[in-house]
Amino acid sequence: MxxxxxxxxxxxxxxxxxxxxxxxxxxxxxxxxxxxxxxxxxxxxxxxxxxxxxxxxxxxxxxxxxxxxxxxxxxxxxxxxxxxxxxxxxxxxxxxxxxxxxxxxxxxxxxxxxxxxxxxxxxxxxxxxxxxxNMSISELVIGTICGGSDGTSGISANPAVGVCFDRLIEQDATCIFEETGELIGCEHIMEERAETPELGQKLLQCVEKAEKYYTKMGYGSFAPGNAEGGLTTQEEKSMGAYAKSGASLINGIIIPGELPSKKGLFLMDVVPDGEPTFGFPNISDNAEIVEMIASGCHLTLFTTGRGSVVGSAISPVIKICANPHTYRNLSDDMDINAGTVIEGIKSVEEVGQEIFDLVVEVSRGKESKSEALGHKEFILxxxxxxxxxxxxxxxxxxxxxxx
Amino acid sequence: MTAKLVTLHANDNVLICCQQLEASEQISINGQDYELLEAIDLGHKVAKASINKGEQIIRYGVPIGSATQNINVGEHVHIHNMKSDYIPSHTRQSRVGEQ
Missing domain, CATH: 3.40.50 (Rossmann fold)
Structure with a gap:
């Protein structure tokens, strides 16, 4: 590399x-x-x-x-x-x-x-x-977000990204997951993965802040398409989203634009401090991707069930499709078909390895699908x-x- | 071959649909056959056990909300019969799960 x-x-x-x-x-x-x-x-x-x-x-x-x-x-x-x-x-x-x-x-x-x-x-x-x-895998910073999640996301694409994250962290890379509003309901199981008890408390506070903020805004981080795809509640969506973080210890919390202070796994706290002032924390998926990039991500792993086509300026986006029907419909836009897990063709571990291999290839210069299609969305x-x-x-x- | 419905965790009281199921299709849950009352899409939930109003819905082995009415085995479990215990969900038409 x-x-x-x-x-x-x-x-x-x-x-x-x-x-x-x-x-x-x-x-x-x-x-x-x-x-x-x-x-x-x-x-x-x-x-x-x-x-x-x-x-x-x-x-x-x-x-x-x-x-x-x-x-x-x-x-x-x-x-x-x-x-x-x-x-x-x-x-x-x-x-x-x-x-x-x-x-x-x-x-x-x-x-x-x-x-x-x-x-x-x-x-x-x-x-x-x-x-x-020369550059090694340990120098990579990789982010993950999800967009257009459905009932398949939490059992195929998201845990497969979790497997990829675990492999990256084994090789001393840095990984970032985010969207504390999509961790509402997972706070206690996440606390157990904190490197220290103090960090565990901060993780709880972080999700509590998100819950308060979204409650004031009047909507959770839950779109109509999520419900059409079989997700019923915020906490159900959260459990699926949380799977992207894998099983490694959580080493810290960062805010958007802040660089991780060491290697390991970090949670990005995207929810603003204080009373809601400027509206929803992230108004669309690209706002999340831009924050990942600002915290140093070389590329972003984007999981989707309902389907998304976006890429980004600055850093490539790799799209992992959770739902086999969506994959068939939007295959030109998808880098990885995790729908194979739903269809019983591949295991989560196999798809996780596929994602890992593609991270290395794209880091070596191969264009991701969205890059090749000219997607360079940006919103701040x-x-x-x-x-x-x-x-x-x-x-x-x-x-x-x-x- | 794809399983029609999968259990994600032993403690779950819902199953996840892994292929499009049609109304009146026969499904087997815990060795018992049931006839589906409506079509169920990929990724949606079906009750694995009978669930009482107010009881928690368990997926991935953890609560993902609670039942707003009694739910029979084999019934579709979604916004019409369960709600969030945190923040109400919404569709394009309306919010659900609010008092």
């Missing part, structure tokens, strides 16, 4: 240039820079809001300095609240090439797109000069975590357009 060595010692399995818009007003310009540059390694990310937010600033810092990223072009309108200077500084300090374009100073749409394409091509060329070096919204807040206590508020 080869990787792109970055200044912080982490290695990337991809070497992409991201074009990042810092407010929705700059989205079109950034998107057009990507389409005119027309290279699969030049990808669009961004944040739509005009109000500053410590979480999204931290997320963008983590994403722009992800080991799969070799360079960045920032596209700002000019008057938005996003702290582009701070973001640019962090990227520069990481040793990556970065250019910031401010549309209001750069002469508007056409001129900014032209300059952006020039910068994107130059940064891509400079990033591609980097020779990959507002959140609040107390620990993000501490770092940026002096952020001045500059309100949206009218100001």
């Amino acid at each position: 080869k990787g792109y060595l970055r200044s912080d010692g982490r290695k990337g399995i991809r070497n992409v240039v991201v074009i990042a818009y810092l407010v929705e007003c700059a989205h079109h310009v950034a998107k057009t820079i990507v389409s005119h540059t027309n290279d699969p390694d030049v990808q669009l990310i961004g944040f739509p809001g005009c109000y500053p937010n410590d979480y999204s600033l931290q997320m963008m810092k983590s994403l722009c300095t992800h080991p799969n990223v070799g360079g960045v072009v920032l596209v700002s309108l000019g008057c938005e609240g996003f702290n582009r200077e701070d973001l640019e500084k962090t990227i520069k300090e990481s040793g990556r090439p970065v250019e910031t374009l401010v549309i209001q100073k750069a002469g508007g749409t056409t001129s900014t797109i032209e300059q952006g394409v020039t910068h994107a091509k130059a940064i891509l060329e400079s990033a591609q000069q980097l020779e990959p070096v 919204t507002y959140k609040h975590f107390d620990s993000n807040q501490a770092n940026n206590a002096n952020t001045e508020f500059s309100p949206a357009c009218g100001a």
Whole structure:
């Protein structure tokens, strides 16, 4: 396996240039820079809001300095609240090439797109000069999420990912599972897997926070399709989702954008602190994938029963289909058919090994199905975590357009 | 060959459907034959034992909610006869399991 060595010692399995818009007003310009540059390694990310937010600033810092990223072009309108200077500084300090374009100073749409394409091509060329070096499985960080779960997910795809996670952890890799709202009902069995009793307490608190938050929001992390697929309750869905974490000891809890402090298995606490402020914790599957990437994931294992087609910017997504009917219907989008477990053709262990083998192949450069199909979804919204807040206590508020 | 219905844990009081089952199809539970009253889709649950109203539904060996009415062996177990003990579920049309 080869990787792109970055200044912080982490290695990337991809070497992409991201074009990042810092407010929705700059989205079109950034998107057009990507389409005119027309290279699969030049990808669009961004944040739509005009109000500053410590979480999204931290997320963008983590994403722009992800080991799969070799360079960045920032596209700002000019008057938005996003702290582009701070973001640019962090990227520069990481040793990556970065250019910031401010549309209001750069002469508007056409001129900014032209300059952006020039910068994107130059940064891509400079990033591609980097020779990959040897990389081992132990240097991988792998995330997992599920989307469109059904009654088959918890008995095929999710436990198979659990088997893959156990193998990865045996080889000293780092694995992250998440969505504490989808662990409601599993908190006590999860507590028993904590490395220390203190961590066990924190795991309980984490799920308790999620339950309170979702209860206030009025809906659990449960979509109509889950019910159509045979899942009846939040706790039933949770038990299936929990199976993705495998059977290894749980070594810690991280928040989105925070890197695991050591190797092992980590739970990502995606539910914001405090009273609900900005809405649902993650409004769709890609919000979860982006958080996994911000915490350093080289690729994400996405299990689905009802079916999903998404991929992601920055890090590949491998899709594992739990339901044999869905697999037949959407086979061009699915990397692994775990429906074979339901049909009695393969064991969970065999499918887990298949997933592990594919993780290694995709890390070596093979395109996942969603990558080959051009899926590069990205979404980032507002959140609040107390620990993000501490770092940026002096952020001045500059309100949206009218100001 | 695929089993029609599987037990995931010895303590479970529901079975999981592993292939599409049609209404009036004969199924065997604990050596007894039952006729399905309705079609059951892949991934859905069927009562393995008779379950009283208020009793917990057990899957994977753990409670996943409780019965909102008495459920007979061989009946479909879903949002019409069970609810979450945590957060109400919802469909496109309505929420379920709320008081």
